[in-house]
Amino acid sequence: MLVSKSKGINSFLKSEKKSLFRFLTLYVTMIVLMIVLLSAYYYQTQEKLMLSNQRASLFKYAYIHAKRLKVLHHFFDERVEYPRDPRFTSAIYDVAFQQIFSLLKNEHVRFDEEIYRRDKHIHFVKSLDDFYLGTKYIIIEVEDDGIWEQLIWKNIIGYGLGTFFFFLLFGLYLAKLFLKPMRDSIVLLDRFIKDTTHELNTPLSSILANIEMMDTDVMVEKNRKKLKRMTIAAKTVSVLYKDLTYLTLEQEKENKDETIDIKQLVKSRIEYFDILLHSKELEYELDLEDASIFMDKRKLTRVIDNLISNAIKYNKRQGTLGIHLRANKLTVWDTGIGIKERKIPYMFDRYTRFNDSEGGFGVGLSIVENIIDEYDIRIEVISKLDEGTKMVLKW
Amino acid sequence: MSSLSAENIFERKCIPCHQALPASLQEMFKRYLLVYSSETNMKAGIKHFLRYPSKDISAMSDLFVDTVGIKKKTSLSAKELDDAVDIYWDRYKVFYKLK
Incomplete structure (x- = not known):
C-alpha cells in the first residue's frame, strides 16, 4: 500500500476530519435536496397561479374565435380566410387530433391539459360541441413575457442561497458541538504532557551527563553491561523527551x-x-x-x-x-x-x-x-x- | 382537367340525384362535418347512412328530411361506396383550403 501526503498544516486530526466530512456531506446533501424540492414546489405553484390568471382572458379569446369559426363555416367555401386576431394566434384540430389549420408559433400541442406553458408560449385548449369546419379543438396561443419566471428565479436563488448559508452555519455549529468531546480530550492530554515534560528535563540531563562521565575502563564487564542498558534506556527517554519538548514548546519558535x-x-x-x-x-x-x-x-x-x-x-x-x-x-x-x-x-x-x-x-x-x-x-x-x-x- | 373524370363513380352515381335536391352536396358536407368532425368518422357516418338510411341518423335537418324524404338504400357495392365517399371527401374537405 502506498500513501502520499502533500502540503497542508492540518488543525484537525484525520479521524476528526473524516467524521466532519461525513457529517457535513450528509447534512449538505439533505439541505440541498430540501431546497431543491421546495423550490420545485414553489415554481410549480407560481406557474399554476400565472396560468390560472391567464385562463379567463384565454377562455374569452377561444369563445370569440369559436363564433368566428361558426360564421366561416356558414360561408365556407365562398370565404376561406381563416380568422385572425392581433391579441392571439390560434389553430384548429379535428376530433382525431388532425390539424385543420394553424397559425401557432409553437406547434407542440398537448390535448391532455386545458392550459399549459411551453417554450415561452401559453396554450389554451378549448373543446367545441359543434364541429364548425370539423373543429373539435381550438388552440389559443399567447406569448409568455417571462416576467413572472424571472421573479420566481430571483426569489428561488435569493431565498435558496440565504437558507443554504443559514443551514450551513447551523451545520458547522452542530459539527463543532459534535467534535467538542474529542477535541477536549486532546487538549487535556496536550496540557498534561506539557506539564510533565517540564519536570523531565533536569533528571534526564543529569542521568545522561553522569553516564558520559563514567570511566568504563575501570569497570568490570558485568557493570559495563549494566551501564550500556542504562544508556539505551536514557537515550530512548531522551528521544521521547525531545519530541514532547518540540511538540509542546519548540514548534512555535521561529525557524x-x-x-x-x-x-x-x-x-x-x-x-x-x-x-x-x-x-x-x-x-x-x-x-x-x-x-x-x-x-x-x-x-x-x-x-x-x-x-x-x-x-x-x-x-x-x-x-x-x-x-x-x-x-x-x-x-x-x-x-x-x-x-x-x-x-x-x-x-x-x-x-x-x-x-x-x-x-x-x-x-x-x-x-x-x-x-x-x-x-x-x-x-x-x-x-x-x-x-x-x-x-x-x-x- | 380534373383528376376526377366524368367517368368516376361519384359523378355517375351521386351528383345526378343530388342536383335535384334543395341542399347542395357542399352544404350536406358541412352538415356532416358539424356532426362527425374527422375524416374517418365522417366517412363511416355517410356510409352507414347510405346503407341504412333513416331519419334518426340523418345529418340533415328535420325540415329537409320531411320535405325531400329519406333516400333509398344504396345499390353500390362496398368498393364503389368507398370510392364515392373518398371522392366526396377529397372534393369538399376543409384541409388545405383555408388561408
Whole structure:
C-alpha cells in the first residue's frame, strides 16, 4: 500500500476530519435536496397561479374565435380566410387530433391539459360541441413575457442561497458541538504532557551527563553491561523527551533555516542510535549520496530521529534497517512488523499507536507530518504486514 | 382537367340525384362535418347512412328530411361506396383550403 501526503498544516486530526466530512456531506446533501424540492414546489405553484390568471382572458379569446369559426363555416367555401386576431394566434384540430389549420408559433400541442406553458408560449385548449369546419379543438396561443419566471428565479436563488448559508452555519455549529468531546480530550492530554515534560528535563540531563562521565575502563564487564542498558534506556527517554519538548514548546519558535548536509546529519544520528541498533542486534544498510536541503536543522533532526527510532522500535530482532539518500530523496526502511493497509492514513494522527507492546505517546509521526508539511516535503508510506515499512521523503 | 373524370363513380352515381335536391352536396358536407368532425368518422357516418338510411341518423335537418324524404338504400357495392365517399371527401374537405 502506498500513501502520499502533500502540503497542508492540518488543525484537525484525520479521524476528526473524516467524521466532519461525513457529517457535513450528509447534512449538505439533505439541505440541498430540501431546497431543491421546495423550490420545485414553489415554481410549480407560481406557474399554476400565472396560468390560472391567464385562463379567463384565454377562455374569452377561444369563445370569440369559436363564433368566428361558426360564421366561416356558414360561408365556407365562398370565404376561406381563416380568422385572425392581433391579441392571439390560434389553430384548429379535428376530433382525431388532425390539424385543420394553424397559425401557432409553437406547434407542440398537448390535448391532455386545458392550459399549459411551453417554450415561452401559453396554450389554451378549448373543446367545441359543434364541429364548425370539423373543429373539435381550438388552440389559443399567447406569448409568455417571462416576467413572472424571472421573479420566481430571483426569489428561488435569493431565498435558496440565504437558507443554504443559514443551514450551513447551523451545520458547522452542530459539527463543532459534535467534535467538542474529542477535541477536549486532546487538549487535556496536550496540557498534561506539557506539564510533565517540564519536570523531565533536569533528571534526564543529569542521568545522561553522569553516564558520559563514567570511566568504563575501570569497570568490570558485568557493570559495563549494566551501564550500556542504562544508556539505551536514557537515550530512548531522551528521544521521547525531545519530541514532547518540540511538540509542546519548540514548534512555535521561529525557524533558523540553513543549508544542511543531510548525509552528515544522517551519519551523526545513526551514531547516536548505534547503541539501540546493537541492543536489538539490527544490521543496517547505509547507501548515502551527497544531498542538501534548506531548512531548520532542529526540525530535520526530529524528522530523521523519528523515522530511525520507529524503524528500530518496530523492527524484528536481528532485522535490517536501511537508509538510502539521494539528491532529492531520503528512504528509511525496516524489516519489521509493518502496518495494516487501512490504518496507514491514520498513522500520522497524534496519540495514535498501532502496537501497544512498544512504548511512546504516538506523537513522533505527528511531528514528522507537521514539519514536512511546513517545508513542502512529500512522504510516501509503503508497508506490508509482517514484512516491513518503507518511508520515502521527497523534496 | 380534373383528376376526377366524368367517368368516376361519384359523378355517375351521386351528383345526378343530388342536383335535384334543395341542399347542395357542399352544404350536406358541412352538415356532416358539424356532426362527425374527422375524416374517418365522417366517412363511416355517410356510409352507414347510405346503407341504412333513416331519419334518426340523418345529418340533415328535420325540415329537409320531411320535405325531400329519406333516400333509398344504396345499390353500390362496398368498393364503389368507398370510392364515392373518398371522392366526396377529397372534393369538399376543409384541409388545405383555408388561408
